[in-house]
Every structure is written in C-alpha cells, then in structure tokens.
Amino acid sequence: RIYRETDADIAALGERTVGIIGYGNQGAAQARNLRDSGVPVLVGNRADEYFGPAAEAGFAPLPIAEVADRAQVVLLLIPDEVQPEVCAEQLAPGLRAGDTLVLASGYNWAFGLLEVPAGVDVVMVAPRMIGAAVRDRFVARQGYPCFVSVERDASGSAWPTALAIAAGIGAAVQGAIESSAREEAALDLFTEQAIWPAIMDLLSAAYAVQRDVGFSDEAILHEMYLSAEPAEVFARAAEHGLLGQLPLHSRTSQYGQLRGLAELGARDNPLREYFERVLHQDILSGAFAAEWSQPEAMASLERLRAAAQRDPLHHAEREVRGS
Ligand code: NAI
Numbered sequence: 001r002i003y004r005e006t007d008a009d010i011a012a013l014g015e016r017t018v019g020i021i022g023y024g025n026q027g028a029a030q031a032r033n034l035r036d037s038g039v040p041v042l043v044g045n046r047a048d049e050y051f052g053p054a055a056e057a058g059f060a061p062l063p064i065a066e067v068a069d070r071a072q073v074v075l076l077l078i079p080d081e082v083q084p085e086v087c088a089e090q091l092a093p094g095l096r097a098g099d100t101l102v103l104a105s106g107y108n109w110a111f112g113l114l115e116v117p118a119g120v121d122v123v124m125v126a127p128r129m130i131g132a133a134v135r136d137r138f139v140a141r142q143g144y145p146c147f148v149s150v151e152r153d154a155s156g157s158a159w160p161t162a163l164a165i166a167a168g169i170g171a172a173v174q175g176a177i178e179s180s181a182r183e184e185a186a187l188d189l190f191t192e193q194a195i196w197p198a199i200m201d202l203l204s205a206a207y208a209v210q211r212d213v214g215f216s217d218e219a220i221l222h223e224m225y226l227s228a229e230p231a232e233v234f235a236r237a238a239e240h241g242l243l244g245q246l247p248l249h250s251r252t253s254q255y256g257q258l259r260g261l262a263e264l265g266a267r268d269n270p271l272r273e274y275f276e277r278v279l280h281q282d283i284l285s286g287a288f289a290a291e292w293s294q295p296e297a298m299a300s301l302e303r304l305r306a307a308a309q310r311d312p313l314h315h316a317e318r319e320v321r322g323s
Pocket residue numbers: 021022023024025026027045046048050076077078079080082086103104105126127128129130131
C-alpha cells in the first residue's frame with residue numbers, strides 16, 4: 001500500500017513534543033523539514049562537530065538523554081552501529097509507555113539489536129534519499145520515496161503518528177510505501193551485498209576482456225563509468241523504465257543491447273545461486289548482522305578494502321584519475 005498526503009495528518013501529533021536525536025545527514029534535514037511543517041522540535045546531540053551546526057540553525061541542542069526524557073515522539077537519527085548502545089544508555093531511561101520511537105532504518109530492529117522499553121510504540125519512517133536531498137526536495141515540494149511501517153503498536157495509534165512524521169518531513173508528497181523493518185533491512189543489505197558487488201565484479205571482468213585486446217585504460221574506463229554516463233542512464237531508467245529509456249540511445253545501441261539481453265536472458269544466470277545464498281543464508285538468517293556486530297568486523301572491513309584495491313581495474317582507475 002502507498003499512503004498519500006491525504007492519508008497523513010500532521011495534526012495527529014497533537015501537543016506531543018518531537019525530539020530529533022542526531023543532527024547529521026538525516027537529522028539536520030528532518031529537523032528543519034519538521035520545523036518548516038510547523039512542528040516544534042527539540043534536537044539532542046552530543047558535544048561533537050554536529051552540535052555547532054544545530055545551534056547555528058536555531059535548534060539550541062540539548063543532551064540526548066534530556067531530549068528522550070522531554071519528547072514523546074523520538075526520531076533516532078544517528079548511525080546504525082551506535083544506536084543499540086545509545087538507545088540502551090541514553091534513550092531508554094527517558095522513554096515511557098505511550099511514547100513513540102521513530103527509526104529511519106530497519107536494520108537494528110529487524111535483527112533484534114534495539115531494546116526499547118515495553119509500552120513504547122516503534123515505527124519506521126525510512127527515506128530512500130540522502131539527507132541533503134531530503135531537505136532540497138522538501139523545499140522544492142518534490143517529495144521522495146520513503147518506507148513506513150509500524151513495528152510495535154502498544155498505544156493503538158502508532159500508524160497516525162508514523163504518517164504524521166512522514167508528512168512532516170516531506171516524505172508523503174510522492175506517497176509513503178508500506179513496508180517493514182525486516183523488508184527494508186533485507187532489501188538494503190541485498191542491494192549492498194548482492195547487486196553492487198555483482199556490478200563491480202562485472203565491470204572488472206569487462207575491463208580485463210577489453211584490456212586484453214590492447215584498448216587503453218583511459219578509453220575503457222571512461223566508456224564504462226568515468227564519464228558518468230551510466231548515472232545518466234539510471235536516472236532516465238527511474239523516469240521512463242529500463243526498457244522505456246532505450247529510445248534515448250542510437251538504434252545500433254538498442255539493437256546491440258536487446259540482442260545481448262536475449263542471449264544472456266536465455267540462460268540460467270550464474271549469479272542467481274549467489275543471490276539466493278546471500279539473501280537466505282547471510283541476510284534473512286541474521287548471520288551477516290551477527291558477523292558485523294563482532295568487534296573484529298572493522299578490521300575485516302579494512303582487510304577487504306585493501307584486497308579489493310589489488311584488482312587490476314582499480315589500479316588502472318587510480319592511474320587514469322591521477323589519484
Ligand atoms: P550520520 O552519520 O549523519 O549521523 C551523525 C549524527 O550521529 C551526529 O549528530 C552525531 O553527533 C551522532 N552520533 C554519531 N555517533 C554518536 C554516538 N556514539 N553517540 C551519540 N551520537 C552520535 O547518520 P545518518 O546518515 O543521518 O543516518 C541516521 C539514520 O538514518 C540511520 O538509521 C541511517 O540508516 C538512516 N538513513 C540514512 C540515510 C542517508 O542517506 N544517510 C538514508 C536513509 C536512512
């Protein structure tokens with residue numbers, strides 16, 4: 001289901017105080033959007049480099065625990081990896097039955113990493129948009145896609161609250177898509193763990209094949225992505241559809257693309273097995289979330305980063321980009 005602006009009523013927030021925890025990418029955008037929607041907000045931020053910008057924007061930031069105590073609707077807008085600890089230590093003591101915790105990502109809730117006091121509603125309002133654009137598109141009244149869900153409805157009125165927040169941050173203009181923390185987290189992780197690695201791996205294989213016939217690194221990489229042409233194609237695909245944007249290419253290109261697609265589409269995709277394993281065994285089972293929660297996960301990230309750099313494609317890219 002898609003909830004439209006007519007389904008959402010900011011007035012459902014009533015006299016409740018809305019607290020924004022974190023003034024980063026999403027926090028800064030959502031705090032300003034809510035304020036411009038007529039919702040008074042309190043901003044909670046620790047004393048770091050985000051505190052100053054919040055103060056300059058006129059929010060008079062407070063300690064996180066104080067905002068959790070004073071607000072009845074609390075938006076948790078700090079990085080996913082610090083949320084469990086901050087929630088347990090600074091939010092939980094101030095959250096009371098009848099309050100609402102609003103998540104912008106399903107990850108921690110989906111994998112059982114957040115402990116939220118009983119009687120507190122838990123909802124998700126998750127923009128599919130970077131914070132800067134959440135603000136710009138609000139100002140331009142364009143809206144942006146957003147997933148909404150109710151994860152725990154202790155009060156019986158969690159939906160109107162979730163939709164009021166979606167409307168207040170400008171996410172209901174294009175319609176807010178009903179989802180769940182589990183679905184949002186799994187889709188996000190699948191894109192990260194299956195689709196993007198497949199794209200990077202296919203570019204690397206394509207580079208090797210073209211390099212073997214002696215084409216230059218500069219030409220290959222600009223043709224493949226350094227020109228940013230694929231970004232333009234994806235933008236058109238979002239507007240007209242993957243096949244719908246084909247007429248923007250030459251007829252030679254269209255014939256070549258469709259001929260290749262027919263050949264590849266006619267055989268079993270060797271990636272399907274990998275995709276299924278990632279979705280079931282790594283993501284939905286919670287195995288990836290458990291692995292990423294381990295203390296040694298950061299060191300593994302750095303090892304993987306170093307290993308990826310050794311692929312010839314990335315070596316060529318550094319040379320071409322002069323970095
Ligand atoms: P961010 O990285 O911009 O967060 C920075 C904020 O977190 C600052 O206010 C900082 O003071 C605070 N912070 C960092 N570590 C802290 C700690 N240990 N204790 C207390 N405060 C701490 O975060 P971002 O990217 O805005 O993400 C917030 C939420 O929004 C996450 O759940 C994320 O998954 C979700 N989200 C992010 C999107 C994006 O484009 N960045 C898109 C959609 C959802």
